[in-house]
Amino acid sequence: GKAGDGDTAGGGGDSKTIGLLLPENKTTRYETFDRPIIEAKIEELCGDCEVKYNNAAQDTETQKKQFDALVTQGVKVIILDAVDYKATKSWVQQAEKKGVKVVAYDRLAEGPISAYVSYDNEKIGRLQGEGLVKALGAKAKESNVVMINGSPTDPNAPLFKKGAHSVLDTGVKKVVYEQDIPDWSPDEANKKMGAAIDSLGKNGFQGVYSANDGMAGGIITALKKQGVKVPVGGQDAELAGLQRILSGEQAFTIYKQIKPEAETTAEIAVKLLKGEDIASLTPTKVTSLTGEFKDIPAKLYDAQIVTKENIASTIIADKVYKAADICTAEYQAACAAAGIK
Amino acid sequence: MSDLTKTPAPDAEQSAAPVPAVDPRLLVREEGLKGYWTEFTRKVRGGELGSLPVFIGLIVIAIVFQSQNGNFLSASSVANIAVYTSGLGIMAVGIVFVLILGEIDLSVGSVAGVGAAVWAVLNVSNGMNDWLAVAIAVLSGLALGLLHGFFFAKIGVPAFVVTLAGFLGWSGLQIWLMGQEGSINAPTGSVVEHLTGYYFEDKAAAYGLALVAVLAYAGSLLLDSKRRKAAALPARPVSEIVLRAGFVAVLCFVVAYVLNEPAGARGLPLALVLFLAVLVVADFVARRTTFGRQVFAVGGNAEAARRAGINVDRVRILVFGLSGLLAAFGGLFVASLSGGATKSLGGGNTLMLVIAAAVIGGTSLFGGRGKVWSALLGMIVIQSIQQGLNMLGMASEIQYMITGAVLLAAVVIDSVSRRTQKTAGRA
Amino acid sequence: MSDLTKTPAPDAEQSAAPVPAVDPRLLVREEGLKGYWTEFTRKVRGGELGSLPVFIGLIVIAIVFQSQNGNFLSASSVANIAVYTSGLGIMAVGIVFVLILGEIDLSVGSVAGVGAAVWAVLNVSNGMNDWLAVAIAVLSGLALGLLHGFFFAKIGVPAFVVTLAGFLGWSGLQIWLMGQEGSINAPTGSVVEHLTGYYFEDKAAAYGLALVAVLAYAGSLLLDSKRRKAAALPARPVSEIVLRAGFVAVLCFVVAYVLNEPAGARGLPLALVLFLAVLVVADFVARRTTFGRQVFAVGGNAEAARRAGINVDRVRILVFGLSGLLAAFGGLFVASLSGGATKSLGGGNTLMLVIAAAVIGGTSLFGGRGKVWSALLGMIVIQSIQQGLNMLGMASEIQYMITGAVLLAAVVIDSVSRRTQKTAGRA
Amino acid sequence: MIHVFATPVLALRGVSKRFGAVQALTDVDLEIHAGEVVALVGDNGAGKSTLVKTISGVHPIDEGAIEWEGDEVKIQRPNDAQDLGVATVYQDLALCDNLDVVANLFLGSELKSLSVLDEIAMEKRAKELLDTLSIRIPSVRIPVAALSGGQRQVVAIARALIGDPKVVILDEPTAALGVEQTAQVLDLVERLRERGHGVILISHNMADVRAVADKVAVLRLGRNNGVFDVKDTTHETIIAAITGATDNAVTRRQARTATKEDAK
Amino acid sequence: MIHVFATPVLALRGVSKRFGAVQALTDVDLEIHAGEVVALVGDNGAGKSTLVKTISGVHPIDEGAIEWEGDEVKIQRPNDAQDLGVATVYQDLALCDNLDVVANLFLGSELKSLSVLDEIAMEKRAKELLDTLSIRIPSVRIPVAALSGGQRQVVAIARALIGDPKVVILDEPTAALGVEQTAQVLDLVERLRERGHGVILISHNMADVRAVADKVAVLRLGRNNGVFDVKDTTHETIIAAITGATDNAVTRRQARTATKEDAK
Ligand SMILES: Nc1ncnc2c1ncn2[C@@H]1O[C@H](COP(=O)(O)OP(=O)(O)OP(=O)(O)O)[C@@H](O)[C@H]1O
Numbered sequence A: 001g002k003a004g005d006g007d008t009a010g011g012g013g014d015s016k017t018i019g020l021l022l023p024e025n026k027t028t029r030y031e032t033f034d035r036p037i038i039e040a041k042i043e044e045l046c047g048d049c050e051v052k053y054n055n056a057a058q059d060t061e062t063q064k065k066q067f068d069a070l071v072t073q074g075v076k077v078i079i080l081d082a083v084d085y086k087a088t089k090s091w092v093q094q095a096e097k098k099g100v101k102v103v104a105y106d107r108l109a110e111g112p113i114s115a116y117v118s119y120d121n122e123k124i125g126r127l128q129g130e131g132l133v134k135a136l137g138a139k140a141k142e143s144n145v146v147m148i149n150g151s152p153t154d155p156n157a158p159l160f161k162k163g164a165h166s167v168l169d170t171g172v173k174k175v176v177y178e179q180d181i182p183d184w185s186p187d188e189a190n191k192k193m194g195a196a197i198d199s200l201g202k203n204g205f206q207g208v209y210s211a212n213d214g215m216a217g218g219i220i221t222a223l224k225k226q227g228v229k230v231p232v233g234g235q236d237a238e239l240a241g242l243q244r245i246l247s248g249e250q251a252f253t254i255y256k257q258i259k260p261e262a263e264t265t266a267e268i269a270v271k272l273l274k275g276e277d278i279a280s281l282t283p284t285k286v287t288s289l290t291g292e293f294k295d296i297p298a299k300l301y302d303a304q305i306v307t308k309e310n311i312a313s314t315i316i317a318d319k320v321y322k323a324a325d326i327c328t329a330e331y332q333a334a335c336a337a338a339g340i341k
Numbered sequence B, C: 001m002s003d004l005t006k007t008p009a010p011d012a013e014q015s016a017a018p019v020p021a022v023d024p025r026l027l028v029r030e031e032g033l034k035g036y037w038t039e040f041t042r043k044v045r046g047g048e049l050g051s052l053p054v055f056i057g058l059i060v061i062a063i064v065f066q067s068q069n070g071n072f073l074s075a076s077s078v079a080n081i082a083v084y085t086s087g088l089g090i091m092a093v094g095i096v097f098v099l100i101l102g103e104i105d106l107s108v109g110s111v112a113g114v115g116a117a118v119w120a121v122l123n124v125s126n127g128m129n130d131w132l133a134v135a136i137a138v139l140s141g142l143a144l145g146l147l148h149g150f151f152f153a154k155i156g157v158p159a160f161v162v163t164l165a166g167f168l169g170w171s172g173l174q175i176w177l178m179g180q181e182g183s184i185n186a187p188t189g190s191v192v193e194h195l196t197g198y199y200f201e202d203k204a205a206a207y208g209l210a211l212v213a214v215l216a217y218a219g220s221l222l223l224d225s226k227r228r229k230a231a232a233l234p235a236r237p238v239s240e241i242v243l244r245a246g247f248v249a250v251l252c253f254v255v256a257y258v259l260n261e262p263a264g265a266r267g268l269p270l271a272l273v274l275f276l277a278v279l280v281v282a283d284f285v286a287r288r289t290t291f292g293r294q295v296f297a298v299g300g301n302a303e304a305a306r307r308a309g310i311n312v313d314r315v316r317i318l319v320f321g322l323s324g325l326l327a328a329f330g331g332l333f334v335a336s337l338s339g340g341a342t343k344s345l346g347g348g349n350t351l352m353l354v355i356a357a358a359v360i361g362g363t364s365l366f367g368g369r370g371k372v373w374s375a376l377l378g379m380i381v382i383q384s385i386q387q388g389l390n391m392l393g394m395a396s397e398i399q400y401m402i403t404g405a406v407l408l409a410a411v412v413i414d415s416v417s418r419r420t421q422k423t424a425g426r427a
Numbered sequence D, E: 001m002i003h004v005f006a007t008p009v010l011a012l013r014g015v016s017k018r019f020g021a022v023q024a025l026t027d028v029d030l031e032i033h034a035g036e037v038v039a040l041v042g043d044n045g046a047g048k049s050t051l052v053k054t055i056s057g058v059h060p061i062d063e064g065a066i067e068w069e070g071d072e073v074k075i076q077r078p079n080d081a082q083d084l085g086v087a088t089v090y091q092d093l094a095l096c097d098n099l100d101v102v103a104n105l106f107l108g109s110e111l112k113s114l115s116v117l118d119e120i121a122m123e124k125r126a127k128e129l130l131d132t133l134s135i136r137i138p139s140v141r142i143p144v145a146a147l148s149g150g151q152r153q154v155v156a157i158a159r160a161l162i163g164d165p166k167v168v169i170l171d172e173p174t175a176a177l178g179v180e181q182t183a184q185v186l187d188l189v190e191r192l193r194e195r196g197h198g199v200i201l202i203s204h205n206m207a208d209v210r211a212v213a214d215k216v217a218v219l220r221l222g223r224n225n226g227v228f229d230v231k232d233t234t235h236e237t238i239i240a241a242i243t244g245a246t247d248n249a250v251t252r253r254q255a256r257t258a259t260k261e262d263a264k
């Protein structure tokens, strides 16, 4: 009978817990970087705070359930990296009614959120485009490009795609082949690339845009098999991608400094929890993507293009990976050449 | 011709010694509670446990998670589990019918996605009336289901292949329908938002429903028993009816209490009411109508059913239609839960969970055996596990492993008991 | 006891009129090509088409895509299709066995993922020897499969539930094994890279393999025919053997030619050789060994098999073990294609495509009927469609819809013909 | 035996049926009149069951015609045959193993009250039916999978008596039955005849055939091999028609046992 | 009939078996000696098939003991029974419908050469076997699903003759057989006896039972109801033991038909 004695949503009960919801578990970053950094920072700022973490494995409905579970437990601040930034409107509205504050992390979740910390996904797309144009060098204007985009069901993929198009549509001759890859699947990307080569011929294109590093792996395998050597760019600065960059197979990746982003978010969350002002941490204001919610306090970071030349000054310097992680036996020589120790 | 056997032939008076109606080898149950208990223990020993293992599993799950996180059995958590159970549970009801038919429907997730997309495009993007859009969405699910049924029954393509093609094709259709939008939000106050968002806050609702359920259950048992006695057939003793009704009453009122009373309770969720309504109707159809009987017959032995003059094709088409309809309806629940229709709605593990619910609940994958209520039981198990793990905030890969392990454990008890039955030659 | 029937009883000489060995109602085929043709037309009319519909479907697919994109049948495209077919095809071989057993294995994708992860972690992260790491990866697949088999056969949990639990649990394990890394690259020149990356560039390889295949096929047919004649049993006429061998020869040499000769040709892909080797061995096991016979028997009627003294549990465990082993092996091919192991390897539609291949190729989902070669045929159909659509650069949602439609179409012909058979009482 | 000169209720004219490479029936003729019991006999695999299945719509015929009360009819599905008034007990019984005895008995013709299944009426009626056939079944709510061979057979026979068929076809109805049940079924056949139904009875038991049949139609290797009037035909003639020879295992066995008896 | 005083090959002592709420067998005793044919008879549902299945390991017994050549043995699985030397033809045949005749015949004891199935040897042997049983089957490469009832039954009987059993159990082996095939099977039973095998024969056909059996064991409602020596027992006694009454449908039918004959 006395089931709900752990007092819940009603009062200010659980004022020491911060919820952290991340969207997926199949790429490196979220579980490897975002989560530990945020947890560590919260621990540092608020010793007796607890972080409740959940990963939605790329499923909106699952994330909603996780969100509800946090609200049910009386969590007052939720850091939300939305699987689907649009779908969150009603969740955030309901949470707001219960006095739960939501910090949109990495993706601008729709709804009355309290703060937003991120990289601008469309801008990242633009960076990717620029990276590819740069890698093509002087011939860029005469080059045909293949675009391998992210998942058609992932609401973030169109943003990358849009940004990249805005650069490539003018920066190169033509996008001769373009495909969305369900689930960002590397082997699917491999097949699409193989088909593209078969269809366009080995000389039918001069560069490949890949929406992330995982797919770039599959794409490069397909290219190598046919003996095609053209610049390929990805995103995420995954270890495997960095190694390919070192060995010259991949031209660049996009590096988002996760640490500052994550730490700022943690700070904001703690401040919100303690009821402090966050204005100092959120210099800008943004409007939600549908335009419905305006003046959201925000902090936007800039991403960077990483090539062989600046791995040492970015990834290594920021301690994302240790030189030893990257420079396994196979890549020792390349590391040396790139000045990574 | 019936008179042939009813009125004995002229010389029948010679057959003076009529065969006793009851076989002397049948172990008859004693009257009263004692008989109930001996029969119960005999059944347990013989491995005929019915839904008992799943019930026990559920209790174990509840105890374990409650001990880990005191909020697991809180009003709001229980209400959430009920709501989550409803959407996928409705899909699982359709699957139960398909499984009883001895077939499988892999397209439920995609059809749910199409249903949600149709609703969203009509209602939100084109401003159609709420109810009309919902009706069209559900009917489009029916249409897709009937199409599957047609290809399966009339053309003879294995249901697995038809619905696999549907699984791929309709998820393409869903993405295409959604067009440019990654997702379309359910407008505030819309029918779809209410599907999982509305709660009957009046306490009378939950208690009233519980009362009606118990009365209806007890009443039907009593009526049946009375009619059987009148027809001189063996009937359930009153003691058993009281026991059963009492059990149902405790269950219903405890749930109603948890939904109504504790702090943070929001009352009876509309979603649960709808799901229960679907269950009751579906159960009635399965057990008390000719159509239901035909579904079981076709699932048990399609050729025998055909020879008995059953229109096997019609039964098959209708069952797949039903499955499509319920999938689309369930899809609207999922949309309501996610905040709106998305391109990935119904993807991921939806299909697996829906089928798993039916199977965990005790419906056979090989046709001819199953209960509509297994959709409820199985889905509660699954959603409780997920809710519990979500509340504990475990790493997602560990969640996967635990879910897998618990799924297995939930069915192992059942399987072991059935194995006992099998060596006793009854399965 | 066998003498009981062999040496007739003392008074057997009385039974002077021995029953004719051949039933007079059996329509015997005339000798020679003409007989072959009449039997063929009779079979076509009677709906016994075997693999013919799928062959025709494949030809239609080739013609359609070639007309849309002149490179579809180019050397490199054909080689790519062959390579793509190999990885998933190997998994499909395992599934064929499971389907013949009358069961299903939902875990193949996840087991493939675990296999790849095990290899990557051992070989790349821990620097273990290539071959050893590959062997351990494949064996871990075997172990997982045996575990499924154990729970299914010994504990009696339905295979669907066991492998569903595996599907969830092992994909968690896969993510956990991969640990920090989203993906781990296959080192240049490693065994796994070669799996799909290596081509026998020497033209002799492709032609030689074709020759060996044709000779082996014709030889086994001839030997069989000779032995049957020696035993006074009806045997295939030489004309038919020539015809069959000729057909196989044309097929093999055309493929070898396309792989070797045109511009851009890179020779015979290692992946194809490995896949063919798996097929030949698996086909031999299925058709020519006691184990294969037992698998069919258990799939046809497990109780009858048990009464015949077959160790049903053992057969089931081994088949699931085989399926796990082949899944892990196939997973290494997929890893090779993706450039390395990833956390998402084996997810998505992998499972669906693998099962679809087996079914399209003509293996029944209801057990007891199927051919190992259906894995090859079905997977070629699927990969050809995908390759064709990819080359046309169609939007992925349209691709989904077309794939669904073509899948359906590929099986419709087959189903219609089987329906004819069914009304003729043979299915 | 009444109306022998009237139009037959059911007549087959030159019916042929092929399964793949097996020509199961060739040019078979058969006539059944109302109030007549025709026994269909023949060796194993002669095509008796196949013939019955063509009449009851399980397998449509390839060639030939089926006439019902003088008119040619098309029987494509079991439904067609049932609509005409043919009830069949199949050799392979064709019961739904998962359903209980009551559900099997009324499958396809359930009793309903207010369009809801009336289980109680069905159960009552089922008990009565089974009692007239002298069978003991532990419980009519047991799935038929749990029944003994004979119990299943009786359930199948009882099935055919629900509804009001004009022609009843019994394919080896007594094969699995005990002596008492066999006697009951033979009684039943006679009652059917008395009420003017046509009956086709397939049996390998010549004693039973001679006891109840009016005519015996012999099939051999899928072809007609004579129709005999039971009254004026000897046992030996029929056996010879069935086996196609006067010297067969049956006569040999008889001769042998006779010799042994003599020797004693 | 030889060795009647020797230890029985197979003996059941107080065997009981329950299915759920049905007590199928209660305290049943049975003895089979080498070179002896024991007929097991009883009404439908008396428990004959159940008894046979407990011996052959399909259903393990609940209580009681099984003795093999004097020693108590545990029979838990069909394998155990086969290892002892029991071959069984089940009433429900238990063939794999999807496999062809040859594969079914040799299932579980395939002929091999170099551990590869020797299809040709098996096919040849299959033809010989079927010929001795006088059955015509269109092709031994046809799946058994396509066979007639009698053809399937013969395949099942032939199966039991492969290997070298000491006790052969035949559960209604002639139920679906034609006159000629029945005669062959009865011959076969006699040959088995002559070679010193023990045979349990279940049949509802008293003529067949009396023709080949040495002893008749009667089961009634799952209990022993007497063991009779065939030679010195009348038909009526056995029927009465089976039906449990001297006034039963059989005698009534006889009386009735006799009256009718008289009337004519
Ligand atoms: N579905 C089928 N496919 C192929 N052949 C078949 C099929 N059904 C029956 N046959 C063949 O047709 C012939 C006739 O079979 P049918 O069952 O009619 O014999 P029957 O006279 O009833 O024999 P029995 O007395 O043994 O029951 C047999 O040789 C059988 O093998």
Ligand SMILES: Nc1ncnc2c1ncn2[C@@H]1O[C@H](COP(=O)(O)OP(=O)(O)OP(=O)(O)O)[C@@H](O)[C@H]1O
Pocket (backbone or CB within 6 Å): B424, B425, B426, D137, D138, D145, D146, D147, D148, D149, D150, D151, D176, D178, E019, E020, E022, E024, E042, E043, E044, E045, E046, E047, E048, E049, E050, E051, E091
């Ligand atoms: N698996 C089972 N589950 C429940 N009851 C069973 C099962 N098998 C048999 N029975 C019951 O046990 C009793 C004996 O059946 P059994 O098959 O042994 O009879 P039988 O003597 O062989 O009859 P028949 O002559 O009809 O073949 C029957 O009443 C039957 O309903």
Ligand SMILES: [Mg+2]
Pocket (backbone or CB within 6 Å): D048, D049, D050, D091, D171, E148, E149, E150
């Ligand atoms: Mg027959």
Ligand SMILES: [Mg+2]
Pocket (backbone or CB within 6 Å): D148, D149, D150, E048, E049, E050, E091, E171
């Ligand atoms: Mg029996």
